[in-house]
Amino acid sequence: MTERIKNTITSLEKNGMECFYADKKEGVLPIVKSLIPKGAIVGVGGSVTLNETGVMALLRNGDYEFLDREAPGLSPKEVEAVMKNCLLADWYLTSSNAVTQQGEIYNVDGRGNRLAALNFGPDKVIIIVGENKIVKNLKEAELRVKTVAAPKNAVRLSCATPCAKTGKCISLSSNDPKLTGGCACEQRICRNYLVLGKQKNDGRIKVVICGEALGY
Numbered sequence: 001m002t003e004r005i006k007n008t009i010t011s012l013e014k015n016g017m018e019c020f021y022a023d024k025k026e027g028v029l030p031i032v033k034s035l036i037p038k039g040a041i042v043g044v045g046g047s048v049t050l051n052e053t054g055v056m057a058l059l060r061n062g063d064y065e066f067l068d069r070e071a072p073g074l075s076p077k078e079v080e081a082v083m084k085n086c087l088l089a090d091w092y093l094t095s096s097n098a099v100t101q102q103g104e105i106y107n108v109d110g111r112g113n114r115l116a117a118l119n120f121g122p123d124k125v126i127i128i129v130g131e132n133k134i135v136k137n138l139k140e141a142e143l144r145v146k147t148v149a150a151p152k153n154a155v156r157l158s159c160a161t162p163c164a165k166t167g168k169c170i171s172l173s174s175n176d177p178k179l180t181g182g183c184a185c186e187q188r189i190c191r192n193y194l195v196l197g198k199q200k201n202d203g204r205i206k207v208v209i210c211g212e213a214l215g216y
Contacts, residue, residue, distance in 0.1 A: 004101065005209055008134050011103030012207055016199035023211045028053040028128055031208050035126060036064065036091050043067040043086025045094030045114035048156070049128050049215035055093060083113040087121035094118070095215050096129050097149045098141035099207070105196040106141035108150065110189040118194060118205075126206045130214025138195065142179055146172055150190050152216040159187040 001021060009019040022028045032055055036042060042064045050056045059066045067089060069082045086092060094114055098106040105127060109115050118125060135141050146169035154164035162170045162183050169190070171181030182190050199205055 001211065002131070004134055005131060005211065008099060008101045008103070009207075009209065011101060012099070012105075013103075015103040015197055016202040017103070017105075017196075017205040017207050018203045020206065020208045021211070022208060025053050025130075025210055025212050025214060028208055028210055029055065029058060032058065032093070032126060032128075035124075035206065038063045039065065040090040041065045041067065041088075042091045042093065043082075043089035043117065043122065044069070044092065045117065047093075047095040047128075047215065049095035049130065050093060052214055053128060053210075055128065059093075083111075086113070086117055089117075089122045091124045091126065092117045092122035093126045093128065096127050096133060098133050098135050098144045099127075099129050099209075100135055100137050100141055102137055103197070104138060104141070105205075105207070106138060106145070107194050107196075108145050108190050109192045109194075112192040115192055115194040118196060124204060124206065126208060128208045128210070128214070130210045130212055132213035133215070134209075145169075145190065146177075146182075149216045154187075154189055156216070157189065159185075159189060161185045161187055161189070 012019050020031045042059055067082050067086050069079050096105050096107055135144055151163040151167045154161045169182050171177040
């Protein structure tokens with residue numbers, strides 16, 4: 001474990017978040033399995049990381065009451081209903097856009113369903129992040145979203161945004177780029193912002209940090 005990861009874990013735990021460490025991505029799944037009891041109601045946020053670590057396959061194996069927003073045949077209205085039901089889940093799993101060494105978790109959403117679940121609702125939340133998402137502070141977290149997470153996710157989701165073409169947010173061309181600055185594109189995915197800091201309910205947020213790069 002690098003000093004950067006050690007410092008990040010120390011800061012997250014001071015902010016009331018329980019932390020776990022996996023040296024390789026293969027070590028993430030056993031941690032998740034040890035935390036979630038069979039039969040639990042589980043929801044997820046959209047995440048490349050959950051697929052890369054095998055978590056999505058685990059949740060679909062029948063051991064859990066999985067609220068699967070990607071289940072075949074769902075209409076847009078039914079997908080919306082699944083997202084709302086996730087707010088009442090026993091467990092909610094997702095990744096993060098950035099985690100600071102000061103113990104903060106930074107996320108930017110288009111719809112805001114993930115931010116809602118992180119902030120309030122599900123009894124327990126597991127956030128899985130690769131070492132590539134660790135940054136020094138919130139300023140670096142903001143920059144990471146505008147130059148890495150948002151452009152790559154826009155490409156993944158086939159969004160016709162400027163960042164999908166250039167690899168960075170157009171707000172960075174300004175002399176004074178704003179946190180919420182960016183394009184006016186209808187397909188923009190950066191609309192809602194959330195920082196998790198000192199938690200009121202210690203241990204509700206559980207962070208699994210992997211020593212390898214995961215997701216965007």
